[in-house]
Amino acid sequence: MVLTIDIGNTRIKGAVFEGYNTVEFFVFSKDEIQEKIEAILKKYKKVMYLVVASVGNVDKNSFLYFQKKLHVWFVSHEDGFPFVNNYATPKTLGIDRMVLAAGATLQFQGKNRLIIDAGTCVTYDFVDEMDVYHGGAISPGLRLRYESLHNFTEKLPLLTVESPKNFVGDSTAEAIHSGVVNGLVYEINGFVDEYQSKYSNFIIILTGGDTEFLAKRLKNTIFANSNFLLESLNQIFQYKIEND
Numbered sequence: 001m002v003l004t005i006d007i008g009n010t011r012i013k014g015a016v017f018e019g020y021n022t023v024e025f026f027v028f029s030k031d032e033i034q035e036k037i038e039a040i041l042k043k044y045k046k047v048m049y050l051v052v053a054s055v056g057n058v059d060k061n062s063f064l065y066f067q068k069k070l071h072v073w074f075v076s077h078e079d080g081f082p083f084v085n086n087y088a089t090p091k092t093l094g095i096d097r098m099v100l101a102a103g104a105t106l107q108f109q110g111k112n113r114l115i116i117d118a119g120t121c122v123t124y125d126f127v128d129e130m131d132v133y134h135g136g137a138i139s140p141g142l143r144l145r146y147e148s149l150h151n152f153t154e155k156l157p158l159l160t161v162e163s164p165k166n167f168v169g170d171s172t173a174e175a176i177h178s179g180v181v182n183g184l185v186y187e188i189n190g191f192v193d194e195y196q197s198k199y200s201n202f203i204i205i206l207t208g209g210d211t212e213f214l215a216k217r218l219k220n221t222i223f224a225n226s227n228f229l230l231e232s233l234n235q236i237f238q239y240k241i242e243n244d
């Protein structure tokens, strides 16, 4: 069995896999990482591999302890990936984006793929049907947009995410909800239209913490899976052991 861990900028997520099947998902915070992993290992004694992708600032040493019992693999830029990387600055490309691109490459062979990760940031990653990774876009995530409006102004309150009643916001709160939620939905639909007008044979995957909230507001051609990163981590692990 494999335990995959995704260390993002907001939360830490984990999943236990038996082969390609997901057994259980977990979410936890930075300070509880060690105890939570320990509890998972106690529950699933057959876990032999820990596969970690991190873009957050969690000390690698928090995992040293587990190296006594398990094989720990920190996915890094030096690992083999199943796509050709055409990013102009491959060393600064986020590991999470590389893992998403790898998962999409392996799972949707022979297709043009766009992966949209709606987390702390929203990232867009494009892998073409020849398995060439090109890059995409990075923009502020849903919560980050609400927080930025509050943090960088005098008068705007900090609101939590809510569906706007209309695109015309008729109060401060409604104007903020329209700006943030409608703004992000327009952004995503705009990118999707742009890619779809240029490429056929296309698959779009939506993932990240805001998947559910956004999926029902977007075009229904999008394949929504909030655990795509954890599943992709398991897939590149399986790919690695098959290709080593």
Ligand SMILES: Nc1ncnc2c1ncn2[C@@H]1O[C@H](COP(=O)(O)OP(=O)(O)OP(=O)(O)O)[C@@H](O)[C@H]1O
Pocket (backbone or CB within 6 Å): 007, 008, 009, 010, 011, 012, 055, 096, 117, 118, 119, 120, 121, 141, 142, 143, 144, 161, 208, 209, 210
């Ligand atoms: N319990 C929660 N805590 C924080 N954010 C949450 C929660 N549930 C949903 N979200 C939403 O998820 C988004 C953050 O996504 P996610 O948790 O995937 O980010 P992350 O852990 O930083 O991952 P990444 O760095 O890969 O984006 C926020 O915009 C927020 O609206």
Ligand SMILES: CC(C)(CO)[C@@H](O)C(=O)NCCC(=O)O
Pocket (backbone or CB within 6 Å): 009, 055, 092, 093, 094, 095, 096, 097, 119, 121, 123, 138
């Ligand atoms: C954009 C984030 C923060 C998304 O998690 C992460 O992928 C990252 O830190 N990327 C580095 C910059 C880049 O991907 O080009």
Ligand SMILES: [K+]
Pocket (backbone or CB within 6 Å): 117, 118, 119, 120, 121, 122, 123, 208
């Ligand atoms: K993200």
